[in-house]
Amino acid sequence: MTVLIVFATLAIGLAEGIPLQKQGQWKELAVMSLLLGMALLLIVGYYLHLPSPLALLQRLLEPVGKAIFK
Amino acid sequence: MPEKEIINTKQFVWLLSIIITIFAAMQIPGMLIMQAGRDAWLSVLGAWFLDVMLALVYAYMGIRFPGENFVQYSSTILGKYLGRMVGIIFPLFFLLVCTLLLHGLAQTVHTVFLPRTPFNVILVCNFLVCAYMGRKGIEVIARITEILGPLFFLSIVALSVLVLPSFHLARLKPQFDQGMAPFLSGIPLMLTSFGVCIIMAMYIPLCNRPENGFLAKFSAVSMGALLVGLVTVSSVGIFGSEDAQSMFSPGIQLARMVNFSNYFERVELIWLVINVGSSIVGSASLLWAFGKGVAQVTGLKTSKSLIYPGALISLVLCIVSFPSVMQQTVFYHYTFPIVAAFVETGLELFLFAAALILHKRGTA
Numbered sequence: 491m492t493v494l495i496v497f498a499t500l501a502i503g504l505a506e507g508i509p510l511q512k513q514g515q516w517k518e519l520a521v522m523s524l525l526l527g528m529a530l531l532l533i534v535g536y537y538l539h540l541p542s543p544l545a546l547l548q549r550l551l552e553p554v555g556k557a558i559f560k
Numbered sequence: 561m562p563e564k565e566i567i568n569t570k571q572f573v574w575l576l577s578i579i580i581t582i583f584a585a586m587q588i589p590g591m592l593i594m595q596a597g598r599d600a601w602l603s604v605l606g607a608w609f610l611d612v613m614l615a616l617v618y619a620y621m622g623i624r625f626p627g628e629n630f631v632q633y634s635s636t637i638l639g640k641y642l643g644r645m646v647g648i649i650f651p652l653f654f655l656l657v658c659t660l661l662l663h664g665l666a667q668t669v670h671t672v673f674l675p676r677t678p679f680n681v682i683l684v685c686n687f688l689v690c691a692y693m694g695r696k697g698i699e700v701i702a703r704i705t706e707i708l709g710p711l712f713f714l715s716i717v718a719l720s721v722l723v724l725p726s727f728h729l730a731r732l733k734p735q736f737d738q739g740m741a742p743f744l745s746g747i748p749l750m751l752t753s754f755g756v757c758i759i760m761a762m763y764i765p766l767c768n769r770p771e772n773g774f775l776a777k778f779s780a781v782s783m784g785a786l787l788v789g790l791v792t793v794s795s796v797g798i799f800g801s802e803d804a805q806s807m808f809s810p811g812i813q814l815a816r817m818v819n820f821s822n823y824f825e826r827v828e829l830i831w832l833v834i835n836v837g838s839s840i841v842g843s844a845s846l847l848w849a850f851g852k853g854v855a856q857v858t859g860l861k862t863s864k865s866l867i868y869p870g871a872l873i874s875l876v877l878c879i880v881s882f883p884s885v886m887q888q889t890v891f892y893h894y895t896f897p898i899v900a901a902f903v904e905t906g907l908e909l910f911l912f913a914a915a916l917i918l919h920k921r922g923t924a
Contacts, residue, residue, distance in 0.1 A: 502868045525869035536880035544881035555894030
């Protein structure tokens with residue numbers, strides 16, 4: 491799955507990035523690259539057994555949820 | 561030039577009601593019955609009332625800041641930097657809801673209908689369709705909801721009517737046998753699911769009649785509450801609260817019960833098709849809201865190029881955060897309501913109070 495995600499990141503980067511670069515929309519290109527970078531970071535983190543942001547959120551808030559709900 | 565999209569009030573209502581119903585009806589009835597037992601349907605009513613009250617705030621803010629959604633009026637109220645920090649929370653929340661919704665859908669399809677197909681294949685297919693639709697923009701999504709919305713509504717009403725012969729009113733009695741606590745604790749669980757309709761604040765500036773924002777939300781939440789209420793009541797009345805609470809998706813179990821003299825069976829497939837369609841449309845709309853929100857926070861002219869990257873992040877979050885079915889259910893039950901309560905109620909009320917105290921108004 492990691493390979494698929496890396497491939498998808500490259501594919502999206504090329505498909506969306508080339509038109510943006512041709513139109514000179516550098517800000518759009520930067521934000522899009524940032525989002526793709528985040529996706530890559532998440533999957534690399536998973537590969538390295540780092541906790542995901544939702545796992546951290548869960549660790550923080552689950553005790554509160556368990557105190558309120560059955 | 562910034563994108564200009566327009567939807568009408570009818571589309572607004574269907575967009576909202578599909579998101580509310582599909583998010584609340586997929587997994588929540590089982591959890592709600594576990595929480596509130598036989599009083600679950602009363603929790604739905606209580607959540608509906610509180611959500612309508614919350615809608616007043618959202619509609620008022622929509623009128624006070626004409627042409628602006630909450631991402632934009634966060635900056636108007638709190639200033640450029642603090643406003644952007646608060647504003648980015650809303651699109652991130654939509655991405656979280658999209659992640660949960662598509663994971664829940666893949667889970668339903670995998671568990672109930674395609675157990676031999678790898679889970680990730682179903683998940684990736686969901687994301688491909690959803691991202692493609694989200695990139696087409698809100699006008700396209702809104703037109704699809706005009707067809708799917710009534711179908712979805714009618715399918716749940718028809719389902720409830722068809723399972724009526726197996727319904728036992730006695731299973732709903734006595735009410736409040738364990739006091740008010742189960743009923744009261746069920747309300748926030750339900751409210752946080754209905755609260756996803758804060759996405760209305762993204763639609764109001766696009767609606768051709770923004771003053772209808774409250775009416776649209778009222779209609780959508782009422783429809784959503786009716787449908788979730790019907791699924792909940794039918795599940796308790798047919799399976800009993802003890803059995804219904806352990807079901808993954810009581811709605812599908814209800815659909816499986818429908819048959820006419822062995823000639824007309826497996827209607828859950830029809831129900832599933834409508835469910836899948838509605839989930840995809842709802843998720844596409846959430847992805848669109850994410851792209852739009854991020855584009856507004858970062859000051860981009862177009863949000864279209866952010867839809868596929870957003871979908872990819874959401875897909876990766878599904879894979880890395882919920883490797884098993886149980887993990888998503890636990891997150892949905894215990895963590896999501898706390899996050900949702902903070903964003904849907906806390907943050908919006910904070911902006912409302914700040915706008916009143918600082919005397920801020922929209923300039924349009």
